[in-house]
Amino acid sequence: MDYKQVATAIYDGITSMPLDLVYGAKRTYLGSGALGSEYKLRNEEENERLFRSIKMGIDNRKPIYRAIQIILDDFFNSLPDEVKHKVYTRILGSGFHMAGRTATQILVVRQLSQYLVSQIVDRALYQRLFKFGIWSSINTALIMGVIERAALASRQLLAQHPDTYYKLRRENLDMIYFLIEPAMENYLAFIKAYRNKELTYARINSELNKIFS
Numbered sequence: 240m241d242y243k244q245v246a247t248a249i250y251d252g253i254t255s256m257p258l259d260l261v262y263g264a265k266r267t268y269l270g271s272g273a274l275g276s277e278y279k280l281r282n283e284e285e286n287e288r289l290f291r292s293i294k295m296g297i298d299n300r301k302p303i304y305r306a307i308q309i310i311l312d313d314f315f316n317s318l319p320d321e322v323k324h325k326v327y328t329r330i331l332g333s334g335f336h337m338a339g340r341t342a343t344q345i346l347v348v349r350q351l352s353q354y355l356v357s358q359i360v361d362r363a364l365y366q367r368l369f370k371f372g373i374w375s376s377i378n379t380a381l382i383m384g385v386i387e388r389a390a391l392a393s394r395q396l397l398a399q400h401p402d403t404y405y406k407l408r409r410e411n412l413d414m415i416y417f418l419i420e421p422a423m424e425n426y427l428a429f430i431k432a433y434r435n436k437e438l439t440y441a442r443i444n445s446e447l448n449k450i451f452s
Contacts, residue, residue: 288414302415303419305410306419307419317434323340323344391417400431425446
């Protein structure tokens with residue numbers, strides 16, 4: 240798996256200012272109530288959810304870590320046992336000894352989650368959101384643009400992976416999904432195929448190669 244995917248996505252996020260301005264203008268217009276109270280109320284709720292997530296993450300990495308952990312847990316729970324063992328070996332090395340299924344999965348999920356989080360926290364958009372406060376350094380349109388990107392990713396997650404969306408939503412994590420979306424896409428594709436009973440042995444190998452290549 241290309242762990243640099245996440246870092247690249249975060250860097251690209253802070254440099255895509257023109258797109259954020261477009262998103263910001265759109266969100267500001269919808270938030271004004273010009274097209275009805277439904278959009279205005281939806282935007283206000285999404286704003287509040289993102290602000291709560293940011294407040295949670297100011298002094299720790301927990302929101303990002305937890306969001307990744309939820310998805311990885313679902314992924315490993317989707318793997319057949321014989322395939323799961325191969326994946327564990329690939330991640331932990333051939334010398335690892337199974338300490339029980341649950342304990343081994345916890346170890347693998349923790350290791351992957353920590354690695355992914357470590358790639359995110361030093362990047363520009365994370366720093367803007369969780370450390371310096373994005374609204375303290377750029378204009379309102381850009382602030383609204385970043386929120387709109389977060390909201391679009393959350394809505395797309397609901398449409399494509401509703402089970403995962405509701406797991407994240409319960410813990411107020413769906414509005415930070417956009418930060419980890421590029422790294423999680425292949426995991427979610429695998430989970431969806433598993434839930435839809437579309438996983439043949441060949442499909443399993445193909446999807447795993449996408450994730451761990």
